Amino acid sequence: MRDDFEQAIAEPVRLAALESLDILDTPREAAFDRISELIKLIFDVEIGIVSMIDAHRQWYKSVIGLPNNEVSLDGTFCRYTLQLAQPVIVPDATLDPRFADNPHVTGEPHIRFYAGAPIMTATGQVIGTICAIDKRLRPFGERETAILGHLAAIVMRELELRQEASTDLLTGAGSRRAFKEEAGKFLALATRHRTPLSCIALDVDHFKRVNDTYGHAAGDQVLAGIAQAMRSELRQSDFVGRMGGEEFAVLLPQTELATAAQVAEKLRHVVKGLRFTGSNPPIQVSASFGVAALSPGDDIVSLLNRADQALYEAKRTGRDRVCRAGTPGATEKINPRRVLKAGQIVFDHGRAAFDCTIRALWDNGAEITLSLPTAIPDSFELVVKATAERHHCVLTSRSAGAIEAAFAT
Structure with a gap:
């Protein structure tokens, strides 16, 4: 295992590799949920996880078999997989001195078996792990370890392909990466010429119910239909991006906050008026919207974050509504x-x-x-x-x- 000094030196490079993938805190997605399902099916375990590890936590991009979405890094099995940068197999956690007194072993979910493999970039940086976990003892040999490693490589390749893509294939909207690239250009122009710029963040309400009730194919139809309907209502200069899962963002150049809120309200009505055939009655959904305008010191991430904060408020206060971001503090962000x-x-x-x-x-x-x-x-x-x-x-x-x-x- 690398000593503490080596890890401290390497950690900024590892975190930079993770940050470049722009995956942290994005919604759950079918591509990664399938990997978690495969982990459960192939190894006959109760829990399958695809996770990313930042500076203080293990965050689950996909988890099946556990209720939580993240855990503190200090208490995880996967910190050893991170430190060793190779698969870690724990046949019986109660007999392993590293884990015998771990609260996840002595208490819920009473883990006995753990197998983890690192998700590793081409340059050797471990940005996350995939895990097979069970409350029972499981056989796990070289063949199973190799399979787990291949699944981790598939996750890494999926992340790389998303980085390379400029268009989301399902919806035709811009990819998350493309949205941020385009937004950066618009933001630079708006700052240089002192023109307004606004951003809308939206999330389909209770989308998991659509997938659970009608299947993922119907869910895909809903997402594609929403993206198409929004593009038909927006100007050619506006840019729609799929930020992950059922979440989209819209960039509105030359647009003040009040006008952007009106656009969001129009889109809210459009989404609510859509009907998707293939079921009886047709599928109907709503969406929640958050709106923010560019302020001094903003970069694209801070603008998106404020739109997301307003979106969170819309969901917290009842969904199917539009909320505006509050005006940021009077102090300008210096050298963000x-x-x-x-x-x-x-x-x-x-x-x-x-x-x-x-x-x-x-x-x-x-x-x-x-x-x-x-x-x-x-x-x-x-x-x-x-x-x-x-x-x-x-x-x-x-x-x-x-x-x-x-x-x-």
Whole structure:
């Protein structure tokens, strides 16, 4: 196993490789759920997982057999797979000194068997793992280990293909990567010429019910139909992207926030008016919308994040509605830059601490992801683990999985 010093040196490179894939915190998708299903079927286990590992957590892109979507990295079996950069097989966790007292072994889900393989880039960076887990002892030899490794390679290839694609094949919308590339160009023009720019984030309400009730083919029909209907209602200069799963984003150049909200309301009615044949009665869905306008200091990620925060509010307050993002703090973000660093939030005079991942830094603030954003008070201290620098912070915004904070002066 690599020592702590070697890991500290390699970690920024690994995190940069993960960040470049733009996969963290995206919705569940059938392509990865199929891998989890194959893990269960091939190895006859109860739990199949496709996960990504950032600075503080193991986040599940797909999980079948467990209720949660992420766990702290400190308590996972997969941190050993990450550290070793090779498959790890645990025939009986109760007899393995690394895991015998692990709360996932001594308590729910009472893990006995674990097999994990690293998801590795062409340059050898481990960005995640796939796992086969069971409450029973399972036979697992060289053949099974090789199969698990091939499944991990399939996941990596799927991620690479998504990076290369500019169009989402199912819906005809721009891919997530293409959307961000196009948005970056529009944002640069809007900043240079001081023209307005707005973004709409939308998510199909209760989409899992469609797949569960009518099947994935019907779900695909719904997504393709929504994308086509939106394109027919928008201007040629507007850009529609599929951000993953049932989530889309729309970029509106030369558009103020109030006008963008009107466009979102029109799209909401369009989506609700669609009828998809093949069932009796025809399938009908709704969608929730969040709208944000470009503000000083925004890059495309922060603009999308504010639209996502408004989308979260729309879903939290009843769905099938449009919410506008609040005006960001009066303090402009100075020298914003994307990062992916391990951090820790400390408050209550040092008695409470939460591990976190710092997703962006600017000279006067930060964007932070963590498992329990609702637990963070209005003021706290942020520690950047790699450099040990500390910042006194004031909370400026909060969403389902992230917060933004300004550095107190």
